[in-house]
Amino acid sequence: MVTILRWIVFAIAAFAVNFPVIVTLVTSFKSAREVSTNPGLFIQAPTLENYAAVLQVSDRLNIFLYLANSLAAAAIGAGIAVLLALPTAYAMVRGGLGARTLLPLIVNLRAVPLVIFAIPIYMMFQWVGLLDTRIGLGLVLAIVNVPLALVILVNAIAEVPVDLDEAALIDGASRTGILLRVIAPVCRPAIATSLIFGFITAWNEFLFGLMLTTSKALPVTVGASFFFAASGGGVQWGVAAAVMIVGALPPVILGLVMYRQISRSMMAGAVKG
Amino acid sequence: MQIAERTEWNLLATPLVAFLLLCLGFPAVVNLVYSVSDISFATLRSPTLSGFGNFAAVLSDGAFWRANWFSLRFGLLTAALECALGLFLAIFLAPLFKERSWPLAILMLPLMVAPALVGLMYRLVLHEFAGPVPHYLWQWFGNSPAFLGPNSAFWTLIVVETLQWTPFAFLLFHMAYHAIPDEVREAASIDGANAWQRLFRVELPLMLPTIAVALLIRFIDGFRVFDNVYVLTGSGAGGSTASLSIYIYEAFFKQGAIGKAVAASVLLFLASFAILYGLNMLARRKKK
Numbered sequence: 001m002v003t004i005l006r007w008i009v010f011a012i013a014a015f016a017v018n019f020p021v022i023v024t025l026v027t028s029f030k031s032a033r034e035v036s037t038n039p040g041l042f043i044q045a046p047t048l049e050n051y052a053a054v055l056q057v058s059d060r061l062n063i064f065l066y067l068a069n070s071l072a073a074a075a076i077g078a079g080i081a082v083l084l085a086l087p088t089a090y091a092m093v094r095g096g097l098g099a100r101t102l103l104p105l106i107v108n109l110r111a112v113p114l115v116i117f118a119i120p121i122y123m124m125f126q127w128v129g130l131l132d133t134r135i136g137l138g139l140v141l142a143i144v145n146v147p148l149a150l151v152i153l154v155n156a157i158a159e160v161p162v163d164l165d166e167a168a169l170i171d172g173a174s175r176t177g178i179l180l181r182v183i184a185p186v187c188r189p190a191i192a193t194s195l196i197f198g199f200i201t202a203w204n205e206f207l208f209g210l211m212l213t214t215s216k217a218l219p220v221t222v223g224a225s226f227f228f229a230a231s232g233g234g235v236q237w238g239v240a241a242a243v244m245i246v247g248a249l250p251p252v253i254l255g256l257v258m259y260r261q262i263s264r265s266m267m268a269g270a271v272k273g
Numbered sequence: 274m275q276i277a278e279r280t281e282w283n284l285l286a287t288p289l290v291a292f293l294l295l296c297l298g299f300p301a302v303v304n305l306v307y308s309v310s311d312i313s314f315a316t317l318r319s320p321t322l323s324g325f326g327n328f329a330a331v332l333s334d335g336a337f338w339r340a341n342w343f344s345l346r347f348g349l350l351t352a353a354l355e356c357a358l359g360l361f362l363a364i365f366l367a368p369l370f371k372e373r374s375w376p377l378a379i380l381m382l383p384l385m386v387a388p389a390l391v392g393l394m395y396r397l398v399l400h401e402f403a404g405p406v407p408h409y410l411w412q413w414f415g416n417s418p419a420f421l422g423p424n425s426a427f428w429t430l431i432v433v434e435t436l437q438w439t440p441f442a443f444l445l446f447h448m449a450y451h452a453i454p455d456e457v458r459e460a461a462s463i464d465g466a467n468a469w470q471r472l473f474r475v476e477l478p479l480m481l482p483t484i485a486v487a488l489l490i491r492f493i494d495g496f497r498v499f500d501n502v503y504v505l506t507g508s509g510a511g512g513s514t515a516s517l518s519i520y521i522y523e524a525f526f527k528q529g530a531i532g533k534a535v536a537a538s539v540l541l542f543l544a545s546f547a548i549l550y551g552l553n554m555l556a557r558r559k560k561k
Contacts, residue, residue, distance in 0.1 A: 003368070010366050010376055017383045017436050020394035023405055027397060039400075039408040084292055087285035095282030102286070106293070108549045111490075113497035115518040116538045116545075119525050120300030120307075143296050146289065175281045204387035206500040207518070211526070221389040225504055228393065237403040244394055248386045255385030259378045266441070267448045 021248070028241035035237045050242035063243060065216075066223035069134055070203050071250075073219055076138025077205075078198030081145035082153075082191060089153035090179050094165060103154070110147040117143075118211055125212060132213045140208045145198035152197070152265050156190030157183060193261045200251040200262075220247040301542070308536040313529065327536035337537060339513075340520035347431065347516060348496035354435045355491050356484060359442025363450050364472070370447065381444060383437045391437050392501030399429070426506050426514050433501055438494070442487045449483035450476065489552070517541060 015022070027035060029046045038044055054063050091097040121140060122131070130136030160183060168178045184191065209219040224247045227240040255262060308327055310320035331337050362380075369376055383391070399420040401407050410417035420429045453476060461471045477484075499518040506514045515523070521541070525534035 006366055006369055009362070010369060010380075013362055013366075013439075014376070014379045017380060017440055019436065020391055020398050021382070021386060023398045024394045027403070035403050039403050039405050041405055080292075084289040088289040091282040091285040095278075095285075097282050097286055102290070104553060106289075108553070109297075111493045111549055112545050113493075113518060113541060115497065115499065115521050116304070116542045117297055117300045118522070119531070119534055119538060120303035121296070122525075123303065124300065139296065143293070146293070150289075175278075175285065179285070200385060204385075204389075206387060206389035206503075207522070210503075211522070221387045221500075224390060224393060228396065235403075237397055237400070240393075241397060244390050248390050251387070252382060252385045255381065256378055259381050260374065263377070263381065263444050263448065266444060 024241045024244050027237055028245050030238055032236060032238055050238040051246075053236075053239045054242045054246060061223070061226060063220070063223070063246060066218055066220040066247070067250075069137075069213075069217050069223075070219040070221070070247075072134040073137040073141055073209075073217070074199045074202035076135060077141025077145055077202035078195045080138065080142035081149045081198050082194050084142070085146055085149040085153050085194070086184065086187075086191065087176075087179060089150055089157050090175075090183055092154055093157040094162075094175075103150070106147050106150055108147075109143075114144065115207060118207065121208075122211055130212075132215060132217045134217045137209060137212055137217055137219065138202075140212065141198075141202035141205055144205060144208075145194075145201055148201075148265070149194040149198055152190050152194045153187065156187045160186050189261070193258070193265050196254055196258050197262060197265055200254055203251045223247075304535055304539050304542070307531065308539045310532065312531045312535075327532035328540070330533050331536045331540065334533070336515065337520060340515045340517045343427075343513070343515060344496045344498070344517040347427075347434070347498060348492045348494075350431055351434045351438070351495040352488050352491035354431070355439045355442045356446075356487050358435070358439045359444075359487070360446050360480075360484065362439070362443045363446035364476070367447070367450055370451075377444075377447070380440050382440075384440050384444075386437075387500070388437060389500040389504055392433065392504035395429075395433050395501075395505060421506055423513055430502055430505060430514060433505065434495060434498065437501070438491060442491060445483055445487045446480065449480045453479050 023041070026041055026043060028050050029043050029048070030038070031045060031047045031049060034044060057064060088097075092099060092103055125131045125136050130139070164182050164186070165178055168182050173181070203219075204221065205219070206221045209222040213219065213222065224240075224243050227243045228235050307320055309322060309324060311323035311326070312320045366376075398404050398406055401417070401419075406420075407417040418425050420426070457475060457479070458471060461475045466474060496516075497518050498516050499522070502514055502516055503519055503522075507519070517537070521534050521537050524530045524537065
């Protein structure tokens with residue numbers, strides 16, 4: 001009896017938290033006419049015309065460009081964060097570096113509203129010509145990703161037995177050599193998790209995309225909002241819905257494949273924070 | 274030998290430190306200098322010091338205090354709602370996740386969708402002609418409120434934020450709940466505790482640190498909210514839904530009031546630094 005009640009509660013919760021996604025998915029399969037005559041949750045005549053329209057490139061709206069921009073910026077943002085965090089995490093765990101100030105300082109960055117830095121970063125980017133570039137956006141997203149990447153990697157390296165380091169030291173390896181040949185291979189799962197987590201976070205970022213890009217480097221989160229104001233005669237809801245589904249799909253797929261690792265690293269991040 | 278080793282450790286950490294100094298340290302300095310300068314887009318590279326006029330302008334701006342008040346209420350309410358709902362779900366649904374984990378994935382799905390996109394999705398969900406919510410409300414009750422109008426916008430945004438981030442609180446509580454060793458539960462049962470007593474005397478106290486952390490994280494995220502509010506109402510509804518992040522963004526990009534935007538950033542920075550410093554001190558004292 002109670003089990004049935006639990007399943008009912010689960011179904012309600014699952015429906016409620018996923019409601020906007022469900023509605024958008026349903027709408028993306030409705031024809032323009034059906035959206036206006038039947039706004040409900042059931043489709044009368046499913047169609048793929050909205051997705052066909054999305055994939056049609058026009059001067060103002062180019063979904064392929066937005067997707068490519070998001071992909072590039074998110075990959076740069078995740079990659080640089082891990083590249084910078086891995087040696088630092090190693091120095092922190094084994095060298096006892098910055099345990100008192102540097103680590104807490106960086107970890108607390110997650111709690112600082114990043115809008116604070118947005119304006120000077122905008123000015124800096126203007127000076128050095130990084131505005132509206134994928135690399136510029138990627139660099140900023142790396143800042144966003146560094147704290148959690150560092151926490152995940154510190155936790156992972158702390159679990160590697162010191163014997164491995166010492167054996168390599170006796171063989172005459174340098175610390176950098178140990179990092180590359182011993183630590184990095186052993187910590188491959190943690191590195192993958194922080195890469196994927198960083199990629200999802202960066203893909204979903206909006207504020208910096210809005211501020212730092214205008215046309216060439218627009219990410220899909222910002223580009224999607226253009227579909228809402230694109231046509232003269234009001235919003236084409238079916239097309240807009242299809243855009244949102246396409247834009248949301250990459251992180252959702254990654255997230256569903258990796259949800260076990262991701263929930264664990266969320267926990268790690270929360271406990272350390 | 275020791276000095277060489279020290280140098281090697283420092284070298285390993287240098288790239289990250291340099292990167293952060295360049296991307297955050299330098300901007301922080303720019304913030305501080307510009308906040309006490311007379312600055313406009315025309316004089317961007319040659320600020321002239323002007324004292325604390327920018328701070329006076331921000332502190333006497335009614336919109337700044339309204340934005341603070343919005344962020345504070347928004348952060349507190351959403352954090353409380355998300356944690357309450359998340360805690361209930363984590364404990365009540367716990368038996369469902371014992372042998373299977375796919376239901377977890379379904380509840381986690383909203384965490385993977387960009388908040389900006391979720392905000393845009395609600396534009397569709399709540400649209401008076403194309404949205405299913407007004408559609409069904411009209412059909413069943415013959416009436417539907419203006420969800421994003423001045424009177425309901427705040428509560429609509431609260432619901433939007435809560436529904437997307439309750440899964441985050443749920444997830445933390447789910448893991449904390451399952452981390453409680455079975456022996457602890459058995460021991461409580463042997464001592465004659467019933468299910469309720471076990472929950473309130475044993476399980477919840479053990480989960481207390483996680484609850485505190487979840488409340489804090491969700492409050493901070495709610496306080497600095499930007500994406501979903503911006504795409505749903507902008508500062509809209511008569512400025513009633515401008516969070517502090519939106520206030521700073523609009524002061525800079527819409528009004529070109531750089532001095533004001535930067536001064537507000539510095540104030541926000543000082544406030545978050547003070548709060549985080551206080552919390553760290555508190556946590557350190559507890560450990561002792």
